[in-house]
Structure formats: structure tokens, C-alpha cells
Amino acid sequence: MKFRPSRRKFLKQTLAGTAALSAAQFIPITALAARNDVPGSLLFFSHHEFRIIRAVAESMIGLHGASSEPLHPHDVALRADQFLADAEPEIQEQFHLLLVVFNSPIFTFVFDFQLKSFLDMSKSERDAYLRGWMTSIFTFRRTAFQGLKRLCMSMYYTDSRSWNEIHYSGMFLPEDRQ
């Protein structure tokens, strides 16, 4: 019988080393922002992870956090928290790892020569950083980008509050196209 160590073995193994380093105390992980902006009772994310995914959602979806937007990145992160709380254990494990690595200054240094975590980056720096993952020559970075994109996009666009801005009014053709 052929066993494989995990569903996304190569991603996990590649990320694991860096995650371990980042989790260690040598690296000053981003100073925590005020905690009162993170819900007290999260189901899956730690508070730190919640802030990362909220920032990723903002850049990934192209939101600005403005009140005119149908969903705040905070809402997307909350939905992601609920979604991942029910996910398969291997996916949960990989997302925890991924977020540590994704935000790690070690990783940003190795790949982008800057010692800044994702959370410490400006908006344009975040966009450039994400683009680097999206188009990387390394498959595991492209895979990780896809994982983050899928999570953020599906959490945003399965929420009916996002439908007005894309003129989606549910099933059935509009009357003039029937």
C-alpha cells in the first residue's frame, strides 16, 4: 500500500523548514497591532494569523477597506476562519504553516531581499510580494498563492453582499435575455 505523508507533501515539506525558523525566537515577527481589532473568539486562526489573512484578502480581492465596499477584508477573514475550522485536518495544518511562512521576514528576504514581514509592507509592496508568489519559478510558491487566492476569492464572492457590485442577481437570465 502506498502512503504519502500528506496531501500536499511537497508544499508542506518545503515550507516546514522556514516555518520552524520563523516560529523560533530569533526572528522578530511583526509587532502585533492593537488586539481590539481582532475578534476575541476565533475558530481556526490565531489573532496573528487573522491579521495576516485580513491583509492578504485586502490585496488579493482589491479592496481598500472603505465603508462603501460591500464587504470589509475583516468580514472575508472572519468567513475564512469559519471555513477553515471545518476543513480537512491536512488542509488546516498546511494553512497554519503557509501563513507563518508567507509572513516570515526570512522568506521575504530569501526571495525579495527585504527584511519585512507581509504585515509590515505598504500596499504596493504587498501587491509586488503577492505577484512574486503568483509568478514564481518555484512551484510551491505558485501553489501557495493559489491556496490563498482560492480562500479569499471564494469567501468574498460566495457572500451575497458582494453580488451587487458585479450585477449578479442570482440564477435565471435577466428578462431581456431570455
Add this chain to the structure above:
Amino acid sequence: MILRPNDISGPVKESADVCIIGSGCGGGASAKILSEAGKKVIVLEEGGNFTHNDFDMTEQTAYTNLYQQRAGQATDDLSVTVLQGKCVGGSSTVNWTTSLRTPEFVLDAWKKNFGVKDLSADDLEPYFDRIEKYLNVHIEPEENHNPNNRIILNGAKKLGYHARATGRNTNGCVKSGACGLGCPFDAKLSVDVTYIPDAVKAGALIFPNFRADKIEVSENRKHVRGTILDQTTRTPRYEFDIEAPIVIVAASAIHSPVLLLKSGIANSSGHVGKHLTFHLTSAVVGIFDEVIYPAGGIPQSAMCDEFLNKNGDGGGFWIEAVPVYPALAALSLPGFGEEHHAMMKKFINIGASIVLVKEIDSEGEVAVNSYGRPSISYSTGIKDRAYMKEGVNTAAKIHFAAGAKKVMTLHTTPTIFSSPSEIERQLENAQWGANEITMFSAHPLGTCRMGEDVRKSVVNSRCESHDVPGLFVIDGSVTPTSLGVNPQITILAIAEKNAERIAEHYR
């Protein structure tokens, strides 16, 4: 009867003549035939039992209740999303109704290359006829094609390519567009509203939320053991043990091999889990001035079949319309951020067509990960990649011919054409590797392939294990090659034919 969650208050131990694992096309059709032949049949389904009252036509509800991994099932490297149903009715509950017979050249290749017996076009014709009648497979009249399907019909016609309406298994379709989210009108004649109710009428017992974990074989009996899950939380409730002399594994090309591998049976050939084909799929998206509204109307009623086996090598591609829902669009459209958001705001002006490649040199594998679940890998061959490139090129031309102002591919790095003259050059420079272009599969097949050579196949032409008498695999995993067409009619025909043989042989 179909067991309801409240019917269960402890571990379940039952016996039957036939235990069927999976309630999709393979399992559902087998259940109907065998229960009508007088067998005591128990059908185990990992997913829940949902009916029209549960289908609210939203992606969120559908993906949560009806799809494997909430529509997130994918290869290990996330390069191919593998869409499959996980509910009573299986993928038929969430497919887009396209109903096509197995191409004759495919059946000929099975006979020639794998020694498959009694599955020629002539052998299957009575089954195709019967199934098409039972499921009311029909061609939609011209006026029923939605704007998204008209792109293919009109564009292909202008370019001189052959395109036609597809068969659909519906009755009383109201053109909601919700086929992929569960039909709330019971107009789609999927397995959950046809074969399963008929099997129940004939006495079959359907056990939803029963996940088979292992098949144990001893003497003439077999035990299927597993876990009863909570329909909502998916957490384990109790264990079950079903004893039967005949076990039919019908859990799909992804999950059947996992069950066999975990059980350590039926794999003397070493081919269980191997030879996975996807009917590899990508898409092009056209931006039109007029409203297309790709989520509404009949989702899939037309195709361009000009390029399947055109070179006589058994490969090629064809092009079908694809319904586009908001989240599906967002996942598929290239890039991210403000540029992506701007594309999404053109959602109602989007038309989309999928390119499906019938593989000839690509192959994947399903193994078992440390959590006991599928680990899926896949590698694209040079010939199939060339066909995908040609297919994307052709589909883009069709969109321009149908009036698109811009056409884009699903490459990670946005690849957008403003005119047909830009297509060739840009595609030449595009990257086609893992996660460099979004790929899908809704037709995984071939991981327990049939054949008469015990060294090269898992089951014989009757779908019975070479190793374990009375153990059958009847689902998409038995096809020796990719089909090149949507597989539900093929799987139903194989199931009906072989279930009849089982009923006859095990009187």
C-alpha cells in the same frame, strides 16, 4: 428506504446480498438493476441526502453540501481542481446535464489495447437507448440556448467548425441555470431523482452519511466497515459493519482506489490508483458589449466537436459552454487585486467556454495520504499540452467570431487578446506548467481500469476484481482511457450492463 439521520441511534450492523459503496451513476444504476432483480441491496453514501428543498441555488450551500471538499478538491500541487459530487446521486446531482454516448473510436481502443469484451458500440447500444429514454435525453430547441452557448454555436459556424446541440437529461427544465448547484425543480433527471427512488421502490436501502473505510474479505463473505458521519458537522457518530457476499465499489475514480488501497485488496496488478485521466479542462473568457449573464439559462447545451480525434491519434479536444457563478469566476480569472476586481465588475458581460482535452500522453495517480484520504498527482504530456494550446487558440477565435471585444485565457499571468491576430503570438509566449494556467477536471476516470490482462488491469470486462471474486468496481474508475466526452451516460451503461450480469450470475 433512505435512512434519515434521526433513524440512527447507535452502531449499525447489517447484512445484504449486495453492498454498494457510492450512490452516483455507477452505484445508483447498479442499485436499481439489482434491487429490481430481487436482491437485498444496501447503498452506502459518504455524503448527505439532499433534496430540492435543500437546493437554494447558491454556491455556498451547494459547495458545502454537495461537493467533495466543498468544491476545493484538487491535485496535491493545486494545479488542477477536481470537481466531484459528494451526496446521494453523486456527481450527477451537480453536473450540467450533458448526456453523450461513448465515442466508438474509444470503445474500439479499449477492445484493441486492453482486450475489453462485450463493450462495443453495438453491445452498448441497447443500454444507451434505454438510458436515454429513462432520463429523457433530448436536444434543446434552438430558442433555448442561452447567450453563453450561442457563442459556440454562432462563433464556430462563422469559422466553419462543426458545432451542435448536446443531449440533456432533463424534463420540465425551467432554465434556471442552477444545474451545478442542485436542481431545485427536480427537472434534471439525475440519479438522486431517478435510479435511487426506483431502487428504493424495489426495496433498496440507502444509507447516506456512511463513509466506507475498509473492505475485509474472508471466505465467501465480505465486510464493509466504516464511520457514520453527522450530516451537518461531518464528525463521526458511530461505526457500521455491513456484511455481503457481493460488494460493488462505486465511489468514483478518486475515492474507489483509495478504499481498495486502504483495504489492501484487489491490487495484485499494482495498477490500483494508476492511470488517472482528467479530461483536462481550461477555459477562455470573452468580454462582450452585450449582456451574456453566464450564470443564467441552460448552462450547457452546445459544443464544438470538430477537433476530437481529428488526427486519428485518439486525442484532441472539444469546446463546451460553461456556466459561470461569481466565486467560480473569481477563482478562474487571472491575477488578483484591483485588476481582477475590475474584471469581476464585467461579470454579466462575460462569456466562457471550456476546452476539454482527451488525454493521450498525460496521466495521474491517486494514492492515500497519512489521513487516509486521496493524494492526487497529475502530469501533463507534451501532446496533450499541444492540444490544450490549440484548443484555447480555437476557443478564443470562436469568441471573437461571436463578437467578443476581448478574450482572455486562464493563465496566471493575465493573457488578454484584443484581436484574433494577437492569439498565436501570446499563446506561444505563455507558460503552461502547474499553476501557470488554471485547470479543472469534472471527469476524473481510469484508476481501476478494466481489461483482460491480469497484470495490467484491476478488474475484468465484467468489472469484477481479478483477485477477489464477488468484488466489483463499477464507476468511472474502470475506463481504460479518457473518454473525450462527458462520462455520465458511459458510466450508467457500464453499470446497467454489468449489474444485469451480476444479477444473472449470482441468482
